[in-house]
Amino acid sequence: MKNRMYPFGYNCENGEIKVNEYEAAVVRMIFSEYDRGGSLKQIVSILNKGAISFNSDGSLWDKCKLHRLLMDTRYVGDKLYPPIIEIDLFDRVNSARESKYVAVSYTHLRAHETAANL
Numbered sequence: 001m002k003n004r005m006y007p008f009g010y011n012c013e014n015g016e017i018k019v020n021e022y023e024a025a026v027v028r029m030i031f032s033e034y035d036r037g038g039s040l041k042q043i044v045s046i047l048n049k050g051a052i053s054f055n056s057d058g059s060l061w062d063k064c065k066l067h068r069l070l071m072d073t074r075y076v077g078d079k080l081y082p083p084i085i086e087i088d089l090f091d092r093v094n095s096a097r098e099s100k101y102v103a104v105s106y107t108h109l110r111a112h113e114t115a116a117n118l
Helices: 021-035 040-049 063-071 087-100
Strands: 010-013 016-019
Touching (some): 021 040, 021 063, 021 087, 040 063, 063 087
Antiparallel strands (some): 010 016
16 A cells, blocks of 8 residues: 555645645545544445545545544644645534544453443
8 A cells, every 4th residue: 555645635746735626625525524423434435435545546445544634633724734624624523523432441440340341
């Protein structure tokens, strides 16, 4: 699998980071779907069934790639990157994402406290 040099939605032209309009439309769709309550699994399925590859080598999307994309502040114009989405959409999506995932540490459970007894 080929690594991307720039985040999905961006290219470099003449030494300047530019928005790739085709990929940017996909980024907007991803954020919109998640904002409407879509799960990572559902969005990955939409992307892969739609033959929207992550890289030029045709690599498929997975939940990890999608999760990283949703957390990437460059999509709101962070650092040298032009904005693709509005900050309020980014904030809503990440607030929803954080509320869905609660970290649970099982390292402190006693031996008799198994997942079945929780």
